[in-house]
Amino acid sequence: MANPPNNNNNNDLIKNLIIWTVLTVVLLTVFNHFGSQNMGTTHRLDYTQFIQDVRSGRVAQVEIQGNLIRGVYTDGKTFSTYNPGDPGLMGDLLDNNVRIVARPPEQQSVLMQIFISWFPMLLLIAVWLWAMRGMANGGMGGKGGPFSFGKSKARMLTPEQVKVTFDDVAGAEEAKEEVKEVVDFLKNPEKFQKLGAKIPKGVLMVGPPGTGKTLLAKAIAGEANVPFFSISGSDFVEMFVGVGASRVRDLFEQARANAPCIIFIDEIDAVGRSRGVGIGGGNDEREQTLNQLLVEMDGIEGSEGIIVIAATNRPDVLDPALLRPGRFDRQVTVGLPDVRGREQILKVHMRKIPVGEDVDPAVIARGTPGFSGADLANLVNEAALIAARENSDKVYMRHFEKAKDKILMGVERKTMVMSEEEKKLTAYHEAGHAIIGYLMPEHDPVYKVSIIPRGKALGVTMYLPEEDSWSYSKTKLESQLCSLYGGRIAEELIFGPEKVTTGASNDIERATKLARNMVAKWGLSERLGPLLYEEEEQNGFLGSGGIVSYVSDETKELIDEEVRRIIDTNYARAKKILEDNMDKLHAMAQALLEYETIDAEQIKRIMEGKDPGQPKDWQDSQDKTPPAETAPADTSAEATESKGDADKDAPSGAIPDGAPKLQ
Structure with missing residues (x-):
């Protein structure tokens, strides 16, 4: 497909070269003119020396033209000088027999005099007009020139460059079904037009x-085999008012020249926020850009074949005018993939690497709940990096396990030296979490326990859900409360109340939030009933804002009492379980001290x-463990506090702070 903008760019380049050439010639001509007036003959002579030479008889002839004097010595040499207005000059020349030739002064034309006097001003005006033309039309090299403020920054990919198809998009089957008719319209618009159907002008992906x-x-463009214009919402807005609107106009002009095509605006919330909000009522440049975008979308005719696709993770902040019918009236939700979607995504990314025979994408998918497509791509890449570091010819299952542990639990810090007392306390703490999690009903199975420091944590207990959870029962939430306090209770039972550390600070924080949500949000308290007492202000898909409370002071006291009752009940329940399983607590702690990491089978x-036996990869880890350093452990109060605050379970076993979200 021919690209008209490239021809325009070539024409602009030729025009600019001609303009620069003409300017250079004019400047050289003017400078030469001024220079010719200031040039002498072969020797510039002082007037005093000239008079002395005349009186000494060395001067044979002079030519006088106005104040300019050119002369010839008796030996044939030439010179030039200027007459400062000496009234006795003619007498000196005649007395010394100097031949005098007089010529009238040079007379410049009126036009030349005007041109010379006005040339600097004319030059400034010409440069200013040229600059204004460049700002309006993208001069000085077209789209990439320094004055191309009003040109769109969208990148156009031709059908040959867009190689992504629906086969490369996995884990979003519902979203693909929603947009397939867009592909059909771009391929065969007559099919819809003969029935009077109008395809949506805009598709908003959230x-x-x-x-x-x-x-x-991109897959839509690849399937429809049409050009693809890609731009970010932030590329429209500049500090100059009106530039963004000009870029929107230019983008749609390019799209009409290449129709049928797709315009993709990523992060549209950067330019599409609700108008009239914020300090001072909003931003003039952003609002003008949004207004122009709305006008251009209204101007798209169904026969032109231009589809505008936008993406955002903040649909709550978009202007209502963007979402009305005729603009982005079709919204496609692209959510986190389920276990089958994750398996398909892993298979797509595994095509690019040599995979071992023991790799099972279904097992990896089950162990990565809540992972997005980008997270899974990062997981496959991390596994490939680990395999490369081991000089392996393929990426095996053990590499994926190590990559998953690194992402979920953090990087191992095997060189960090812990005292034997701190290591023993960490082993009992993590063993307490694991035993409670293993025995509680509806709790996610314990996947792995480690006392190797990872990130900021001294130890990690990781739970692996058997399947994706879409909601949480009261039994499961209470089981989670019990397992969160398992580490602190184990410290108290083994080392005494005086030896309890700050290691459970994160567990206590999460347990308190969980119990409060049960009472104030989820209606799981019989005493307060199924009422909403608190909620968090939601900010789209990026998290929550502040807490909004709807209760009186008396009700707040009841909420606090009920939260305390739930925590005390489950704390006592967890303590009773550990007291009844002290032998298993000691055995698991000893296994952790010996192997540092134990898996689900152990x-x-x-x-x-x-007997737990050795972990599967125990021998491999021993062969690659770096020698231990002899540096003393940091036992300062500040270091202990910071380490303790970071001690926590793996993210996959965590209950969200807010209401259970559909993953």
């Missing part, structure tokens, strides 16, 4: 970051009263 909104938009054997 969803959390990393779920594949941009990839899906945990199961310990809970059955059997």
Whole structure:
């Protein structure tokens, strides 16, 4: 397909070269003119020396033209000088027999005099007009020139460059079904037009970051085999009012020249926020840009074949005018993939790497709940990096396990030296979490326990859900409360109340939020009933804002009492379980001290009263463990507090702070 903007750019380049050439010639001509007036003959002579030479008889002839004097010595040499207005000059020349030739002064034309006097001003005006033309039309090199403020920054991909299809988009089957008719319209618009159907002008894709909104938009262009214009919402807005609107006009002009095509605006909330909000009522440049975008979308005719696709994770802040019918009236939610979607996404990314025979994408998908498509792509890449570091010819399952542990639990810090007392306390703390999690009903199975420091945590207990959870029962929430306090209770039972550390600070914070949500948000308190007492202000898919309370002071006291009752009840319940399983607590702690990390199979054997045995990768880890440093452990109060605050369970086993979200 021919690209008209490229021809325009070539024409502009030729015009600019001609203009620069003409300016250069004119400047050289003027400078030469001025220079010719200031040039002498071969030797510039002082007037005093000239008079002395005349009186000494050395001067044979002079030519006088106005104040300019050119002369010839008796030996044939030439000179030039200026007459300062000496009235006795003619007498000196005649007395010394100097031949005098007189010529009238040079007379410049009136036009030349005007041109010379006005040339600097004319030059400034010409440069200013040229600059204004460049700002309005993208001069000085077209789109990439320094004056191309009003030109669109959109990048156009031809059908040959867009190689993404629906086969490359996995885990978003519902979203693909929603946009397939857009592809059909771009391929065969007559099918819809003969029935009077109008395809939506705009499609708004909403969803959390990393779920594949941009990839899906490219797949639509790839399937329809049409040009793809890609631009970010922030590329429209500049500090100069009116520039953004000019870029919107230019973008749609390019789209009409290449129709049928797709315009993709990423992060449209940067330019499409509700008007009239914020300090001072909003931003004039952003609002003018939004107004122009609305006008251009209204001006798209169904026969032109221009589809505008936008993506955002903040649909709550968009201007209502953008979402009305005739603009972005079709919204496609691209959410986090379920376990089957994650398996499909993993298979797509595994095509690019050599995978071992033991790799099972279904197992990896089950162990990565809540991962987005971008997270899974990062997981596959991390596994490939680990395999490369080991000089492996393929990426095996053990590499994926290590990559998953690194992402979920943090990087191992095996060189960090812990005292034996701190290591023992961490082992009992994590063993307490694991035993409670193993025995509580409806709790996610314990996947792995480690006392190797990862990130800021001294130890990690990781739970692996058997399937994606869309809601949480009261039993499951109370089981989560019990397991959160398992570490602190284990410290108290083994080392005494005086030796309890700050290691459970994060567990206490999460347990308190969980119990409060049960009472104030989810209606799981019999005493207060199914009423909403508090809620968090939601900010789209990016998280929550502040807490909004709807209760009186008396009700707040009741909420606090009920939260305390729930926590005390489950704390006592967890303590009773650990007291009844002290032998398993000691056995698991000893296994952690010996192997540092134990897996689900070892945990199961310990809970059955059997010898845990070695972990599967124990020998490999021993072969690659770096030598221990001899530096003393940091036992300062500040360091202990910071380490304790960071001690926490793996993210996959965590209950969200707000209401259960559909993953």
